[in-house]
Amino acid sequence: xxxxxxPTPLRKFTHNAARLxxxxxxxxxxxxxxxxDYPELKxxxxxxxxxxxxxxxxxxxxxxxxxxxxADTPLAPEATLSIVPAIAGGVDQWREVTFSKEExxxxxxxxxxxxFGLEAQQKLKAARVLVVGxxxxxxxxxxxxxxxxxxxxGIVDFDRVDDSNLxxxxxFGTDAVGQPKVVAARRRLEALNPxxxxxxxDAVLNSxxxxxxxxxxxxxxxxxxxxxxxxxxxxxxxxxxxxxxYASIFQFEGQVSVFNYRYPNGEWGPNxxxxxxxxxxxxxxxxxxxxxxxxxxxxxxxxxxxxEVIKVLTGVGEPLSGRLFVFDAxxxxxxTFRVKRREDNPLNGKNPTITELIxxxxxxxxxxxxxxxxxxxxxxxxHWQATGQAFQLVDVREPHEYEQVNIGAELIPLATVLENAHxxxxxIPVVVHCRSGARSAKAIRELEDRLGFHNLxxxxxxxxxxxxxxxxxxxx
Amino acid sequence: xLYFSPQTYRCMLADAVQTFPDECCGFLLGVENDKGERYLxxxxxxxxxxxxxxxxxxxxxxxxxxxxxxxxxERDLTLLGVYHSHPxxxxxxxxxxxxxxxxxxxxxxxxxxxxxxxxxxxxxxxDERHFEEEPIHLQQTEVSPC
Numbered sequence: 352x353x354x355x356x357x358p359t360p361l362r363k364f365t366h367n368a369a370r371l372x373x374x375x376x377x378x379x380x381x382x383x384x385x386x387x388d389y390p391e392l393k394x395x396x397x398x399x400x401x402x403x404x405x406x407x408x409x410x411x412x413x414x415x416x417x418x419x420x421x422a423d424t425p426l427a428p429e430a431t432l433s434i435v436p437a438i439a440g441g442v443d444q445w446r447e448v449t450f451s452k453e454e455x456x457x458x459x460x461x462x463x464x465x466x467f468g469l470e471a472q473q474k475l476k477a478a479r480v481l482v483v484g485x486x487x488x489x490x491x492x493x494x495x496x497x498x499x500x501x502x503x504x505g506i507v508d509f510d511r512v513d514d515s516n517l518x519x520x521x522x523f524g525t526d527a528v529g530q531p532k533v534v535a536a537r538r539r540l541e542a543l544n545p546x547x548x549x550x551x552x553d554a555v556l557n558s559x560x561x562x563x564x565x566x567x568x569x570x571x572x573x574x575x576x577x578x579x580x581x582x583x584x585x586x587x588x589x590x591x592x593x594x595x596x597y598a599s600i601f602q603f604e605g606q607v608s609v610f611n612y613r614y615p616n617g618e619w620g621p622n623x624x625x626x627x628x629x630x631x632x633x634x635x636x637x638x639x640x641x642x643x644x645x646x647x648x649x650x651x652x653x654x655x656x657x658x659e660v661i662k663v664l665t666g667v668g669e670p671l672s673g674r675l676f677v678f679d680a681x682x683x684x685x686x687t688f689r690v691k692r693r694e695d696n697p698l699n700g701k702n703p704t705i706t707e708l709i710x711x712x713x714x715x716x717x718x719x720x721x722x723x724x725x726x727x728x729x730x731x732x733x734h735w736q737a738t739g740q741a742f743q744l745v746d747v748r749e750p751h752e753y754e755q756v757n758i759g760a761e762l763i764p765l766a767t768v769l770e771n772a773h774x775x776x777x778x779i780p781v782v783v784h785c786r787s788g789a790r791s792a793k794a795i796r797e798l799e800d801r802l803g804f805h806n807l808x809x810x811x812x813x814x815x816x817x818x819x820x821x822x823x824x825x826x827x
Numbered sequence: 828x829l830y831f832s833p834q835t836y837r838c839m840l841a842d843a844v845q846t847f848p849d850e851c852c853g854f855l856l857g858v859e860n861d862k863g864e865r866y867l868x869x870x871x872x873x874x875x876x877x878x879x880x881x882x883x884x885x886x887x888x889x890x891x892x893x894x895x896x897x898x899x900x901e902r903d904l905t906l907l908g909v910y911h912s913h914p915x916x917x918x919x920x921x922x923x924x925x926x927x928x929x930x931x932x933x934x935x936x937x938x939x940x941x942x943x944x945x946x947x948x949x950x951x952x953x954d955e956r957h958f959e960e961e962p963i964h965l966q967q968t969e970v971s972p973c
Contacts (some may be wrong), residue, residue, distance in 0.1 A: 356896075357929065358892075358896065358929075359899070359905060359906040359932075360929035360930050360931035360932050361929075361930070361931075362931075363931055369900075388918065395930065406926075406927055406929075408889045409891065410893075414945075415889070427849045433893060435889045435892050436891060436892070436894060436929045437927055438852070438886070438887035438909055438927065438929075439884070439885060439886040439887070439923070439927040440884070440885055440920070440921065440923050440924035440927055440928075440934075441877075441879070441883045441884035441885055441911075441921060441923045441924070442850075442883050442914070442916040442921050443916075443921040443922060443923070443924075444883060446917075447915075447918055453924055587941075614928075615922075615925075615956075616956050617926050658847075734899075766866070767878075795832060
């Protein structure tokens with residue numbers, strides 16, 4: 352029989368026994384046994400999900416079971432298992448926060464709410480929030496967090512402002528087109544509130560830099576538009592113990608939830624993998640660039656996301672943890688679903704298998720199915736045109752885009768490509784283009800997969816790149 | 828009620844002042860009678876094992892915890908609580924203190940303002956995991972009335 356040493360604070364649940372002999376083969380089994388024999392002890396050993404509490408350290412002999420096999424660590428009959436409570440604490444940093452006269456005037460309407468007050472405003476100023484993506488959701492999110500007085504706001508975005516962003520990304524004006532988003536965002540936010548600090552990362556968030564960037568922040572707000580990044584942000588948040596305020600939008604529908612929230616009793620709320628254990632098949636859920644989005648929708652959903660970030664930071668109200676909020680702008684209906692933690696969650700379920708960040712492109716199947724299509728550069732196309740090479744040119748954009756500017760291609764909008772496939776040659780090369788290359792690549796994959804085409808070329812960078820490449824020649 | 832012997836109280840305040848501006852921490856030992864009155868007779872000063880910001884955080888290493896349990900065992904005392912300091916902050920438990928708190932233990936916080944010991948208050952977790960203040964009494968003699 353192994354001996355379990357009970358720490359003083361838990362002895363009142365074991366009838367003051369300091370040492371108990373337990374018949375168990377592993378550490379996990381010994382704790383289960385204790386919980387059965389002393390029911391009052393259970394909630395001090397396990398959290399609501401049946402996980403061993405994070406504030407307990409376990410030693411077999413002199414060795415920390417974290418360095419062994421955690422709950423599966425075997426217990427020899429003569430082994431001693433010591434339960435050691437973690438003893439830690441400290442002061443709340445926000446109590447040190449003070450405000451200038453200008454700040455007090457600016458935040459007055461927050462401070463005078465009785466449930467909010469100066470204390471919540473201090474917590475906001477002491478807080479550090481990382482916003483991933485400064486697009487449709489990131490725009491209202493960043494504007495409201497900055498206006499509310501969140502002391503440090505980090506922004507990760509690799510993109511540049513494009514004309515097609517302005518219909519919904521209200522952080523940017525016409526003058527910002529062409530600029531890196533983080534540069535334009537910083538300028539706008541600093542003009543809005545000079546009392547806060549903006550930190551920018553002009554980079555793609557990936558498995559190599561995510562832990563490093565996220566570790567500097569208290570709360571992460573995910574406003575990205577793709578599944579690999581969503582899983583990446585989620586996993587990094589769970590591994591680092593950060594709360595992830597999540598939102599997503601598609602066409603007319605938006606979702607909001609708060610993941611990996613730490614309840615006052617120390618329990619962790621569900622995360623993205625409890626809601627979506629596996630990513631959807633690639634291509635099933637199109638991005639905004641492919642499927643479009645009603646411009647005001649990210650404004651609504653991103654504002655809700657900002658609201659949840661502020662609630663999490665200040666502890667005011669009940670955060671949307673364990674619940675998924677869904678809004679349908681077409682019917683103006685809302686629904687709220689319960690989300691529970693899953694035992695098979697690979698991050699923090701019963702048997703965690705993910706202990707570091709993985710390759711999320713591969714996990715989401717993006718790499719596998721989104722195989723590269725054959726490409727032609729604008730320069731090569733110009734050369735074909737100049738030398739009179741035989742080829743067919745097809746434009747898969749929408750008619751109004753075609754009206755605005757075209758390069759003499761046949762117009763077959765993406766949605767009608769398959770039914771119009773008979774119009775495509777199978778003998779000579781067919782160059783397919785759209786605005787920037789995403790929709791035409793999709794068209795080519797469908798034509799190749801469904802109808803066995805072998806002579807299709809995607810115009811790299813689309814009509815935008817072509818016009819850019821053609822310009823000097825026109826000028827010259 | 829938590830009764831401090833003069834010696835224990837003095838040592839605790841001295842540790843809090845000497846460690847300023849960092850947080851100090853240690854264990855409080857003694858006996859508890861059947862009326863739930865706690866008489867502190869011994870104190871163990873422990874290293875703040877927190878890596879990083881020791882001005883705002885403290886952490887006690889597992890080996891130091893086990894040493895305290897052994898110390899109590901050998902002298903027939905009870906490990907009754909933990910003390911730590913709040914440099915330039917009130918002697919009120921923070922959210923961090925509450926999350927990590929254990930049942931049964933008395934959590935004594937010494938507020939140190941600009942290097943001088945200020946308020947000393949003790950807190951215990953109730954069944955809802957909220958802190959309730961526990962009155963402190965400083966004894967005049969070293970004799971424990973148990």
